[in-house]
Amino acid sequence: MESVAAMCRSRIRYRTGTQPFLKWKIHHRCNFSCAYCRALREPMVPSLRDAERAVQRIVEVLPGTWKVVLTGGELTSTFRLTSQIVGDLGEAGYPMRLISNFSASARAYARLIRISNGRLREFFLTRHAQYLSAREVVKRAAELRAEAGDSVAVTVRQVILPEDSQLKEAVALRTALSAEGVSFYPLRYVSFRGKQGQGHTYERVSSELLSAVFSEFVFAPRRKGTYCPAGFEYAYLNPRGELYSCMPYKYRKEGYLGSIWDEELPALKSEPTLCAVEYCSCVPGR
Numbered sequence: 650m651e652s653v654a655a656m657c658r659s660r661i662r663y664r665t666g667t668q669p670f671l672k673w674k675i676h677h678r679c680n681f682s683c684a685y686c687r688a689l690r691e692p693m694v695p696s697l698r699d700a701e702r703a704v705q706r707i708v709e710v711l712p713g714t715w716k717v718v719l720t721g722g723e724l725t726s727t728f729r730l731t732s733q734i735v736g737d738l739g740e741a742g743y744p745m746r747l748i749s750n751f752s753a754s755a756r757a758y759a760r761l762i763r764i765s766n767g768r769l770r771e772f773f774l775t776r777h778a779q780y781l782s783a784r785e786v787v788k789r790a791a792e793l794r795a796e797a798g799d800s801v802a803v804t805v806r807q808v809i810l811p812e813d814s815q816l817k818e819a820v821a822l823r824t825a826l827s828a829e830g831v832s833f834y835p836l837r838y839v840s841f842r843g844k845q846g847q848g849h850t851y852e853r854v855s856s857e858l859l860s861a862v863f864s865e866f867v868f869a870p871r872r873k874g875t876y877c878p879a880g881f882e883y884a885y886l887n888p889r890g891e892l893y894s895c896m897p898y899k900y901r902k903e904g905y906l907g908s909i910w911d912e913e914l915p916a917l918k919s920e921p922t923l924c925a926v927e928y929c930s931c932v933p934g935r
Contacts, residue, residue, distance in 0.1 A: 668744075669882035670716040671707070672896070675700070675734065676888050679723040681750055681777060693888065694727055703890065704737040706909040710892070710917070711743070718746045725753035732764050739765035746771035751781060751805070755792035762797060770800070773834075776807040778815075783822050790831040804832040809862060811838055811851045816858035823862075835862050877924035880906060880917060894918070 676694045695703065707717070717738055724731040724747065731747075738745055745765060749758070751774040762769045772793065776786050786805060793803055805826055809819050823833040837851075851859055880894030884906065887893070892915045894904035903925070907915025 668716050669712070669714065669878070670718055670746075671711055671884050671886060672718045672720065673707070673886045674720050674888055675722065675724060675730070676727065677722045678726055679721060679750070680726045680752055681723065681780060683777065683779075694722075694730065695888065697730060697733055700730055700734050701737060703909060704734060704741065706890075706914065707738075707886070708741050710909065710914050713742055716744045716746065718748065720748040723750050723752065725749055725757060728753075728757065732761065735761050735765045735769055739768035743768060745769045746773060748773045748775065750775050750777060751786065751789060755789065755796040758793055759796035762801060767800075771802045771804070772797070773804050773806055776805055778807065783818055783825075786822065787825045787829065790826055791829040794830050799830070802832070803830075804834050806834045806836055808836045808838050811854050813854050813858060816854060816862050819862045820858065837863065872924040873927045875924055876921045878921055879924070880904060881919075881921045884917065 678694050711717075719731070719734065721727075735745065735747075745768055747758075747761065747769060749772065758772060774790070774793075776783075781789075790803060790805055797803065805822075807819065807822070809815050819833075819835055823835075826833045877895075883895060885893045885896045886909070890909045892906040892909060894906060906917070907913070909915065
């Protein structure tokens, strides 16, 4: 009979299309000034030596089959540091995804691919509409596609406000990006005044446009009581070196697995456990 862990593993991968991965938030420094973002309040950046040691400790914790998702802050704003981390992880054999705000040039992103020895295989580039027009997004995405080649996946993400004009633009942007071989992943705007997962902020917009934009996924589905990969095939590492089973648990001050700086390294879970979060937007890989 198939074990619970094996059953969960197959269901996780069927649902998400991803392999086990670590999400590593390296720092909070950013070259943008979004009022809602905590980056401005925590600008600390690790030294090159600390980053080198962090990779060494990660290698001791993570199986070589895992992927490492690198995020910030904005990692291209500390290009030398990011280059070193990408190079060290690539040398250790880990496949990588880089999350960026699309402020760097296509050549800069392509340089990171070369430094990684081809192990940097995915870019998730988040469009901030106040900084980058839709036309400029398509232009930059086409340039990156040309520089990166077909072996690298490129996805543009954007938070879509509950307005018909934003939904219309999102439909047009997806079509234009698709023509360039680039995926588009819309993110729902979440109001903290209501219950997550219910789509309450989109009640006054066109249902036809809403389904056209958000037809591919459900935001913050009910997870409580279902088997979860958190801490088993997914983990979150913050800039202080603290390892958590997932980000929602971290914000709940739960799921702490240990610090990579402790003498005794943190251990991953040996099997999946039941999720304790009612609505969880922690979709692996996103």
